[in-house]
Amino acid sequence: MQRSGISLVAAACAGIAFYTLYLYTLGVLIEPLQREFAWSRAGISAGLTIVSVATVLCSPFVGRLIDRIGARRIALAGVSLYSAALLALPLAGPSIESWWLGWAFVAAGAMLIQPTIWSAAVVSRFDRHRGIALAFTLSGSGIASFFGPALVDALARQYGWRIGYLTLGLVGLLFVLPLIWRVFFDARDLERLSGRPATSSRTSDGLSAAEGFRSRAFVQLALAGYLGTAAVTSLLVHFVPIVSGGGLDRSSAAYAAGVFGMAAIASRIGSGFLLDRMDGRWIGAFALGIPVLAPIIFLNYDGSFLWAVIAAAIIGVGVGAEIDALAILSARYFGLRNYGLLWGTIAGIVGLGSGTGPLVAGLIFDNTGSYDILFHMLIPLSAVVALLLISIPRDIEHGKRDQLPYP
Numbered sequence: 001m002q003r004s005g006i007s008l009v010a011a012a013c014a015g016i017a018f019y020t021l022y023l024y025t026l027g028v029l030i031e032p033l034q035r036e037f038a039w040s041r042a043g044i045s046a047g048l049t050i051v052s053v054a055t056v057l058c059s060p061f062v063g064r065l066i067d068r069i070g071a072r073r074i075a076l077a078g079v080s081l082y083s084a085a086l087l088a089l090p091l092a093g094p095s096i097e098s099w100w101l102g103w104a105f106v107a108a109g110a111m112l113i114q115p116t117i118w119s120a121a122v123v124s125r126f127d128r129h130r131g132i133a134l135a136f137t138l139s140g141s142g143i144a145s146f147f148g149p150a151l152v153d154a155l156a157r158q159y160g161w162r163i164g165y166l167t168l169g170l171v172g173l174l175f176v177l178p179l180i181w182r183v184f185f186d187a188r189d190l191e192r193l194s195g196r197p198a199t200s201s202r203t204s205d206g207l208s209a210a211e212g213f214r215s216r217a218f219v220q221l222a223l224a225g226y227l228g229t230a231a232v233t234s235l236l237v238h239f240v241p242i243v244s245g246g247g248l249d250r251s252s253a254a255y256a257a258g259v260f261g262m263a264a265i266a267s268r269i270g271s272g273f274l275l276d277r278m279d280g281r282w283i284g285a286f287a288l289g290i291p292v293l294a295p296i297i298f299l300n301y302d303g304s305f306l307w308a309v310i311a312a313a314i315i316g317v318g319v320g321a322e323i324d325a326l327a328i329l330s331a332r333y334f335g336l337r338n339y340g341l342l343w344g345t346i347a348g349i350v351g352l353g354s355g356t357g358p359l360v361a362g363l364i365f366d367n368t369g370s371y372d373i374l375f376h377m378l379i380p381l382s383a384v385v386a387l388l389l390i391s392i393p394r395d396i397e398h399g400k401r402d403q404l405p406y407p
Contacts, residue, residue, distance in 0.1 A: 007183040012118035016140030028153040042362035047103035052355020054107035056348040063344020070188035071121040078112025083172030090162030121186035135272020146261020153254040206335015224388035225350040228288030230357030237358035247303025256308040263316025271321035284325030285386040291318040292382035295375035
């Protein structure tokens, strides 16, 4: 693995971590926001829905931009805008509409630093070690889920929830943005800087956009990604309220939530190693199917810290391998010619799932006072998602070569 490739992966990992902070930290702020403004859990969670709707609507266009101008310039603009949005979010309140407006600003930045940006850059630079490189890249979300909830919870307890978002915005401006500026270059950026044609054989191989959108693989990957992500993020975002409602104190619940990160990182590294050697359909089916065990635990939850940690680890394993498998399968089915557009569209649909899942969970709780209906829904849904991935026809890799100019 070349040194420049390692630098790219490090920068992309930081970008992924920064992007996913909005998702992993909201759960610990639901109760403080409810106490201050008396907003409903569904209303608070609707912020994620705003981000996911914007992502799914704009992802095809962002993907097309990646295919045409490369990921670097998009990432620089996105990190800047997203950081500014986090810094502005503490201005929300007391009306719920001001909260939603703040999240619309977050959405504008988030759609420019969504996983498509980072994974497309890594996929364009790696082939033989693509799975493990992508695994390290996407481990950024595990890092965010490990440190994010505990950090923001501690800041919220000591200084209020607003300081949590101010801190996250400063992290983006002072750390992530300079790192991206220095080392984040995808294959198209390198081609442009070196004077090579912008459409080399490496980046022009694969399906046309029309062929990709019409394929059975596209439909099944998108549907499995949407349903699986909606299921796992509904549990992830509402994890702290679920276990604290079962008798665990909120501070311990936040620490238990940190296990998401450790489990996600371990899962990502393991799945990355396996994705370079095994059929990605089975890895994806496992990742999107294993979270079925968490609702079973929650249906019988008694306030135990140990069982909260076990449930968090199960959810983390699913989060860890899910996007990796979908991104790798997209590259193998579609090639790199229109990878940004096709994978970007799938990632946008996956992002829609990350917003609708928590919203549905919040609505269920607001109307029933319990999450039990959610748990009963998720058990059969996980099996359906796994079957969608397993039943895709055996994949064919586009553009695989013995000698590559990149690692």
